[in-house]
Amino acid sequence: MAPEQEAARGWEWRIRVSDVSSKVLAPKEGPICKLLLGVKALIVGLFLKLSNFLKKAWELASSDPRKAVHGMKVGLALTAVSLFYYIRPLYDGVGGNAMWAVMTVVVVFEGIVGATLYKCLNRMLATFLAGALGVGVHLLAKQSGEKFEHLIMGVALFIFASGATFSRFIPSVKSRFEYGATTFVLTFSLVSISDFRVDKLFDLAQQRLSTIIVGTLICILISMFICPIWAGQELYTTITNNMDKLANSLDGCVAEYFSGNEEGTRKGSEKTLLGYKCVLSSKASEESMANFARWEPAHGRFHFRHPWQQYVKVGAEMRSCAYCIEALNGCINSENKAPDRLKKRLSNICLEVSSNSSGVIKELGIVVTTMKKSSSIDFLVKQMKSAVQDLQTDIKSLPSLIIPQPLPETGNPQDKKTEANSTEVPSVMEMIPLLTLTSLLIEIASRIERIVSAVEELADIAQFQPVTDEKTTELKPDYKIAKDQNKEDETLQRV
Amino acid sequence: MAPEQEAARGWEWRIRVSDVSSKVLAPKEGPICKLLLGVKALIVGLFLKLSNFLKKAWELASSDPRKAVHGMKVGLALTAVSLFYYIRPLYDGVGGNAMWAVMTVVVVFEGIVGATLYKCLNRMLATFLAGALGVGVHLLAKQSGEKFEHLIMGVALFIFASGATFSRFIPSVKSRFEYGATTFVLTFSLVSISDFRVDKLFDLAQQRLSTIIVGTLICILISMFICPIWAGQELYTTITNNMDKLANSLDGCVAEYFSGNEEGTRKGSEKTLLGYKCVLSSKASEESMANFARWEPAHGRFHFRHPWQQYVKVGAEMRSCAYCIEALNGCINSENKAPDRLKKRLSNICLEVSSNSSGVIKELGIVVTTMKKSSSIDFLVKQMKSAVQDLQTDIKSLPSLIIPQPLPETGNPQDKKTEANSTEVPSVMEMIPLLTLTSLLIEIASRIERIVSAVEELADIAQFQPVTDEKTTELKPDYKIAKDQNKEDETLQRV
Numbered sequence: 001m002a003p004e005q006e007a008a009r010g011w012e013w014r015i016r017v018s019d020v021s022s023k024v025l026a027p028k029e030g031p032i033c034k035l036l037l038g039v040k041a042l043i044v045g046l047f048l049k050l051s052n053f054l055k056k057a058w059e060l061a062s063s064d065p066r067k068a069v070h071g072m073k074v075g076l077a078l079t080a081v082s083l084f085y086y087i088r089p090l091y092d093g094v095g096g097n098a099m100w101a102v103m104t105v106v107v108v109f110e111g112i113v114g115a116t117l118y119k120c121l122n123r124m125l126a127t128f129l130a131g132a133l134g135v136g137v138h139l140l141a142k143q144s145g146e147k148f149e150h151l152i153m154g155v156a157l158f159i160f161a162s163g164a165t166f167s168r169f170i171p172s173v174k175s176r177f178e179y180g181a182t183t184f185v186l187t188f189s190l191v192s193i194s195d196f197r198v199d200k201l202f203d204l205a206q207q208r209l210s211t212i213i214v215g216t217l218i219c220i221l222i223s224m225f226i227c228p229i230w231a232g233q234e235l236y237t238t239i240t241n242n243m244d245k246l247a248n249s250l251d252g253c254v255a256e257y258f259s260g261n262e263e264g265t266r267k268g269s270e271k272t273l274l275g276y277k278c279v280l281s282s283k284a285s286e287e288s289m290a291n292f293a294r295w296e297p298a299h300g301r302f303h304f305r306h307p308w309q310q311y312v313k314v315g316a317e318m319r320s321c322a323y324c325i326e327a328l329n330g331c332i333n334s335e336n337k338a339p340d341r342l343k344k345r346l347s348n349i350c351l352e353v354s355s356n357s358s359g360v361i362k363e364l365g366i367v368v369t370t371m372k373k374s375s376s377i378d379f380l381v382k383q384m385k386s387a388v389q390d391l392q393t394d395i396k397s398l399p400s401l402i403i404p405q406p407l408p409e410t411g412n413p414q415d416k417k418t419e420a421n422s423t424e425v426p427s428v429m430e431m432i433p434l435l436t437l438t439s440l441l442i443e444i445a446s447r448i449e450r451i452v453s454a455v456e457e458l459a460d461i462a463q464f465q466p467v468t469d470e471k472t473t474e475l476k477p478d479y480k481i482a483k484d485q486n487k488e489d490e491t492l493q494r495v
Numbered sequence: 496m497a498p499e500q501e502a503a504r505g506w507e508w509r510i511r512v513s514d515v516s517s518k519v520l521a522p523k524e525g526p527i528c529k530l531l532l533g534v535k536a537l538i539v540g541l542f543l544k545l546s547n548f549l550k551k552a553w554e555l556a557s558s559d560p561r562k563a564v565h566g567m568k569v570g571l572a573l574t575a576v577s578l579f580y581y582i583r584p585l586y587d588g589v590g591g592n593a594m595w596a597v598m599t600v601v602v603v604f605e606g607i608v609g610a611t612l613y614k615c616l617n618r619m620l621a622t623f624l625a626g627a628l629g630v631g632v633h634l635l636a637k638q639s640g641e642k643f644e645h646l647i648m649g650v651a652l653f654i655f656a657s658g659a660t661f662s663r664f665i666p667s668v669k670s671r672f673e674y675g676a677t678t679f680v681l682t683f684s685l686v687s688i689s690d691f692r693v694d695k696l697f698d699l700a701q702q703r704l705s706t707i708i709v710g711t712l713i714c715i716l717i718s719m720f721i722c723p724i725w726a727g728q729e730l731y732t733t734i735t736n737n738m739d740k741l742a743n744s745l746d747g748c749v750a751e752y753f754s755g756n757e758e759g760t761r762k763g764s765e766k767t768l769l770g771y772k773c774v775l776s777s778k779a780s781e782e783s784m785a786n787f788a789r790w791e792p793a794h795g796r797f798h799f800r801h802p803w804q805q806y807v808k809v810g811a812e813m814r815s816c817a818y819c820i821e822a823l824n825g826c827i828n829s830e831n832k833a834p835d836r837l838k839k840r841l842s843n844i845c846l847e848v849s850s851n852s853s854g855v856i857k858e859l860g861i862v863v864t865t866m867k868k869s870s871s872i873d874f875l876v877k878q879m880k881s882a883v884q885d886l887q888t889d890i891k892s893l894p895s896l897i898i899p900q901p902l903p904e905t906g907n908p909q910d911k912k913t914e915a916n917s918t919e920v921p922s923v924m925e926m927i928p929l930l931t932l933t934s935l936l937i938e939i940a941s942r943i944e945r946i947v948s949a950v951e952e953l954a955d956i957a958q959f960q961p962v963t964d965e966k967t968t969e970l971k972p973d974y975k976i977a978k979d980q981n982k983e984d985e986t987l988q989r990v
Contacts, residue, residue, distance in 0.1 A: 057665050064664075071661030074680070075653040082688045083649060098688050106681040154578060158570040166566030169559075170552050185569070186601040193577045193593050280818075284779045323775075326815075327822035330938045395927065432890065432934045439931035443825045 069227050070111040077105050077222045081215060100208060104215030109223065113299075114231035114292030116223040120216045121295065122180035127212060130184040131205065133160070134191030153192050161185050175291050231292035232302050235311050236368070238282060238289070242318055243365035245275030247358035249325055250444065254354035257332045257437060258347045273329070279315075279322040286315045301371055310458040314368070317454045321447040328440045331433055339430055346434060349391045353441050356384040357448050364455045372467035373459050381452055388445050391438060564722050565606040572600050572717045576710060595703060599710030604718065608794075609726035609787030611718040615711045616790065617675035622707060625679040628655070629686025630696065648687050656680050670786050726787035727797045730806050731863070733777060733784070737813055738860035740770030742853035744820055745939065749849035752827045752932060753842040768824070774810075774817040781810045796866055805953040809863070812949045816942040823935045826928055834925055841929060844886045848936050851879040855943050859950045867962035868954050876947055883940050886933060 061068040085098035108119045141152040167173045168181045252273045290308040298304045360380045367374045458464075556563040580593035603614045636647040662668045663676045747768045785803040793799045855875045862869045953959075 053665070053667070056667075057662070060665055061661065067664040068661055070664075071657040071659075072653075074660040075655075075657030078656045078680070078684050079649050079653045082652060082684065083645070085688065099685055102684045102688060103681065106677065106684060150578070154574050157577060158567075158574045160570075161573045162566040162570030164566075165569040166556065166563055167552070169562045169565075170548070170555055172548070172551075182601065185573070186598065189573050189577065189597045189601060190594055193580065193597060281778060283776060320821075323818045323821040324825065326818040327935065327938070330819065330942075331934055432930050435927055435930045436934035439826055439927045440822065443822070447825075 066227065066229060067111075070229075073222050073226055074105075074109050076226070077109055077218050078102065080218050080222070081105050084214065084218075098211070100211040101215035101218075104212050105219055108216065109219045111229055112231045112234065112289075112292055113223050113228050114289075114294070114296040116219055117295040118176075118292055119179050120220055122177060123183050124212065124216060126177075126180040126183035127187045127208075130187035131191055131208075134188045135201065135205075138192060157189060157192050160188050164188075228299070230296055230299050230302075231289045232296055232306060232308060233300055235286060235289040235293055235308060236302070238286060239311050239315055239318075240365050240369045242279045242282060242315070243361050243368065246279055246318055246322060246325070247361040247365070248272045249274070249276040249322075250328075250354055250361070251358045253325065253329055253332060254350060254437070254441070258343060258351060276322045276325045276329075279318050280326065282315065283319065286312050307458060307461040310454070310461055314451065314454045314458060317447070317451040321444060321451060324440050324444045324447060328437065328444070331436045331440070342431060342434060346391075346394060346438065349387070349394050350438060350441060353384070353387045353391050353445065356380070356387045357441070357445050360384050360448050360452065364451060367455055367459065367464070370467065371462070371464050373464045375467055377452065377456075381449065384445055384448070388442055391442070395435075395438060561722065561724060562606075565724075568717050568721055569600075569604050571721070572604055572713050573597065575713050575717070576600050579709065579713075593706070595706040596710035596713075599707050600714055603711065604714045606724055607726045607729065607784075607787055608718050608723050609784075609789070609791045611714055612790040613671075613787055614674050615715055617672060618678050619707065619711065621672075621675040621678035622682045622703075625682035626686055626700065626703075629683045630700075633687060652684060652687050655683050659683075723794070725791055725794050725797075726784045727791055727801060727803060728795055730781060730784040730788055730803060731797070733781060734806050734810055734813075735860050735864045737774045737777060737810070738856050738863065740773055741813055741817060741820070742856040742860070743767045744769070744771035744817075745823075745849055745856070746853045748820065748824055748827060749845060749932070749936070753838060753846060771817045771820045771824075774813050775821065777810060778814065781807050802953060802956040805949070805956055809946065809949045809953060812942065812946040816939060816946060819935050819939045819942060823932065823939070826931045826935070837926060837929060841886075841889060841933065844882070844889050845933060845936060848879070848882045848886050848940065851875070851882045852936070852940050852943050855879050855947065859946060862950055862954065862959070865962065866957070866959050868959045870962055872947065872951075876944065879940055879943070883937055886937070890930075890933060 081101045082098065085101065104123065108116060108123060110116045110119060137153065137156045141149045141156070144152060164181045164184045168178050173181065249272065252269055256269075256273065290312045293308040294305070296302075296304075360377070363374055363377050363380050367377065576596045577593065580596065599618065603611060603618060605611045605614060632648065632651045636644045636651070639647060659676045659679045663673050668676065744767065747764055751764075751768065785807045788803040789800070791797075791799070855872070858869055858872050858875050862872065
């Protein structure tokens, strides 16, 4: 049986061999070709992706050079720190200490001065606190003998690390000391695991402190004196730009509705019309800028402790106004069109309300931009209110328009009604978009009043001075140009 | 002249002395008392502040225990790492290496699993890349002689640090590799300033790598297996909760308008009415959750690469709907009140539109919650559309209401008009809030259709299965309870 099996296996084996070789031989050139083609496609694909990436990077850098400048500032700070330690080999040469300075620079340097200062101060405070606490706990633990030392250190580490991490969620800590809490945990853990000798303690502390100070100083100097980007200035620019956008959107939407909805015009001015969308989504950035701005020293025309939080309030009121413009934009694009006759009748007064409203917003923009109390704002608000009143009066007079004029001859009353319905009376359905527009315009005007009071509060807290007439006209164009140049491109990105 | 001056000075000096002492002596007891009082006030103040702070912390911890749990997880991870190095003194004992593991834990550990994974993977990738590149540049620089070494290293550091920092602003890098870019800069700078010997290079690399892996592993394990908070689950919960809130707000607003505006009822259900405000401000958190969720492995009912970005789209459509509810809420609170007769006439149909609309949103909520395609959504949408049609028809029938019924006797036409105006015809002004409400309801219904198509797209991409009837009813209550428990408290904070 065995030889038979052997023979059978041999046979089988021989068959399999020929089988395999035939299978392998036939498509042998296929895979290699495929592989080569695949590699070629991969290389071309990678090359295309890379060139695409570089193109995008170049576009970004040219549209907002400040981002490229920030990159170079970080490079400069790091090179400065490392050269400082190359040239002056302090203490134990280029080693552990230089590392801390470099780490400080990498972790602390931010694009915005306020953010850098916030991190620097948090880091210094937290390092000092955690260092002192850590050393204290360490000494305490050492006195309780070898056995309990690790236990005590472990428990202390757990308690302090948990507590500090949890404290980051408490709103008052979160807005000012979140980074400090992280640094506290880091420093405390490092001190608690390091096995230092008490006699070398002060040397160590002094070295660590000096390196952190070197790193921090270089960061602060470069961040503040080479093309600085101030959070306060950014917040201020965002608010004033958004005011312009809001005003232009409002004007544009209403004008577009009454001018007849030509596709061409709409597309041309799409950017202006949709400017309010920036206001809708600016909450997070405004709040973080206000948080950073509080760490910044006096700069430009802002003193230390300028009431930045009030700008956030102004921004919130603007957003509430932008919601209404969103709804307005929606109802303008709805399918129901009001009859032209009715549109014409209300067109002038609606345009007046919208231009008066946007005039108020623009004036508020000037108040915030020039930081001078406006002499004309009360007048403009009064004008806006009276336009709203006129609009309401005009609408009140509408029933006489809807009710058919009584015919001179007295015919069959039934006939009269039919005729009136078919020719004279616009259905309420047709009137709805127009009436919604007016209703939203009235609501927008009342929300603009809330922006006015927020800005007036800002003017009081920040002690804006009353404006003298010739100054406003002189200042306005300059500020406008500077503002627009700064923000125009970023806005494009955001929209 | 000199002695005279001397004398004069002496005299002056004496006078000043007496002057000063008299000034100091008179209120001497005052300042001490004041000081003591001040110190007392300070201590009491500090104590009050501290107790207030602790109270707030306690409230936060009890309202959202997950935050306290996160704190403890960080404590646990740090203690674990430090004990690991205490117990097994690897390589050169507890020293430089343990430091890197601790640092990794502190920097990488986040409350959300996706964020931890994102940071871990970024850190490992960036460390590896920067390390290899740094060593390469170092070796190259060493070959060009002592003189040029520092120069080459400095230039390389500047170029790579600038480039990597700038790359953080490029959108595609920002959303996935921002943290990696920071780590790259850090590692590259550390390698370029360290003065290593080539023969020890691989030892060093191996040690550094092993410590980072230990730190990273501990982070990932603790983050994923002890009370994990998944970004995907959070995003999913936010979206489904927001759908409920949107539906309730819409229902509540319309119901409140037609039920008559009693102050008591309004205040009681204020929370429900203003639920839509959560939707207005959830953009940033939804986007960051979606970014983190893509790093997460399969968890719960979500597989790896679940289409998280589609949830963001659904969220955006919901926000566009919330803007309209904002405007609706504004126009409901406006001063013009529609006459009761007119309100009553439209009340039923408006309530029907709103309840149908909110029904659609609630059904969408169930679709997303159960991850099953709904069998009734098409029917519900049809119902909503037909209710909108009915509303439009009802409004179209309104002119007959406004136009006075022709009087039976034919009197003076002038008289008829006056009478009609004063008694029968509600002025358009009075009708405006009601008409705006209907118009916004119609707009909201059309925006809800956009949410429907976004959810349907999600159901297609994520391959939701059709629902079987008994399953829905079984699953619904469970999910609801779990969802509500998770998010209810956080919502309270946010509102």
